[in-house]
Amino acid sequence: MQLDEATLRIVAILFSLLIGGLLLFSWNSNRVNRELLVLGSSFGSAAVGIVLIGIASLGQSVIYLYTGVTLLFFAYGGGWQTMRIFERRPVKPWLAGLGGIFWLALSLIDPEHGPLITALAVAVVPASYTALMGFELWRGRGEYLPSRFALCMVVGLDSVLLVMRGVFIMIAASEAHRWTETQLTMTLSLLIVLVNVAVGYLMLSLIKERLETEQRAQTLIDPLTGLGNRRALHLHAERILRRQATSGQSVCVAIIDLDHFKKINDTFGHFMGDSVLRTFAERATLKLRPVDYLFRVGGEEFLCILQAAEERDAVGVMERIRRSMKSYRIGEGTEARGVTLSAGIASSRRVGYDLEDLTRAADAALYKAKRDGRNRVCVYTGDDTRLAADVEGRAWAEPRPQAGPLSGPQLT
Known part of the structure; x- marks a missing residue:
């Protein structure tokens, strides 16, 4: 042709x-x-x-x-x-x-x-x-x-x-x-x-x-905070926990709840409440280690998976986040107040690598923190829980800030 x-x-x-x-x-x-x-x-x-x-x-x-x-x-x-x-x-x-x-x-x-x-x-x-x-x-x-x-x-x-x-x-x-x-x-x-x-x-x-x-x-990102949502948690948690179990490393799960958040919404309005949630996400992410994952699982409730972390490591991270939020002030004049949080931690050394067991144990520790007056971190110990102050070695170094407010492992 x-x-x-x-x-x-x-x-x-x-x-x-x-x-x-x-x-x-x-x-x-x-x-x-x-x-x-x-x-x-x-x-x-x-x-x-x-x-x-x-x-x-x-x-x-x-x-x-x-x-x-x-x-x-x-x-x-x-x-x-x-x-x-x-x-x-x-x-x-x-x-x-x-x-x-x-x-x-x-x-x-x-x-x-x-x-x-x-x-x-x-x-x-x-x-x-x-x-x-x-x-x-x-x-x-x-x-x-x-x-x-x-x-x-x-x-x-x-x-x-x-x-x-x-x-x-x-x-x-x-x-x-x-x-x-x-x-x-x-x-x-x-x-x-x-x-x-x-x-x-x-x-x-x-x-x-x-x-x-x-x-x-x-579909895996919470639009308000930019953190992974509950769907992302269930999608990635099993893979993360399986990897930690295979390597034999300890992993901790922490549940974080902002104290009196409903009162913040009622007093300052939902716009301020949203601002508090965004600020928490930004400050918490900066205090996390590069291998940690943070998810928003409820209104003012967050769950953090800390890889290759013993109890003292997890407490150190949660304490850094707690102190960072305590320094954050909302409102003006006589109505100005800080924002506190309570956190409960559970370790795979005590309850294994099942997400449901870890979450249930961390929730029990969170309940203990709230019952004892809030604004504190508690660790699940099996029969009981104890305050973070009882965990040995509280000389935790501040991590170097990451490149962006929501940097860290990618949820893909």
Whole structure:
């Protein structure tokens, strides 16, 4: 089967318009993902560029050729910026058009070698932009998305095909002293068109996968505090406890309750109550160790899993949190008051690694803390509970603050 330039251009235009239209339609349905707008516009730019190049091949003004090739290069630059938007990196629109502007300047300065310059640009500019697309995707590989690596491979293949096509066009142009398409270069062009269709399809898949991942994550996060919720606790606790049991390390569970929280809501209003909960989440997270998990399991009740922690370690962490909250003041004037908390701790050394048993024991210790006057930490000892002051070695060092208020192990 013999390919001709006219048929190839028609196929390229139709596929570019089809994929570009699909991307723009997807963006218009939910105008959040700007990468769909940019990539769809890039496919549209490529279609217009191919039309203008076709017009120039019919003997029309060279302006059509200059404009068409520039738009084609701009389309590849737009693909690179699309990946930067997707990876949430700063966008640099002027770089998207730099390749086309550079080629245009060289062609105008040295029109005698125009075909060779065009062939060289066709070999270098699109392949460079495509390689940068792959580079941006590879840099973001820390965020696992199934289609990411498939798109990396497709983009890499696109870059290789573009280089091969450009090299063969350069060879033909140097021999004929004009732009010449051969069956080989047209076959490579057809493959490039098909690969670009795959790029558009995989980009849609990539955005969909990220959206689904973020939606799943949102179902595990308490929207007020940003902590894991009860669902996240049950999803991750079994895995955490099993890992600790396998390693033979002690793990502690602490249940924390903000004292007189209903009175805070009644006195200062629910807005202040929400502020207290957010402040607790921020301060508590800063006092936790990097291996600890904190969940909001009720209105003013929180559960903390402390990995590789003996009772004294857990008491130290809870005491740091308690002192931090005690220094936090709400209200003004005579109504100003601090916020206190009570905490109960249970260790796997005493009750085993079952979450229900640990929670029940920690709850008993919390009840003891409240019964004894609140604003304290109690440890479950089996037959009875005792105050944190009775646990030996209270010289607990303050941990170095983490990078962010809610940093620590990820609930994924």
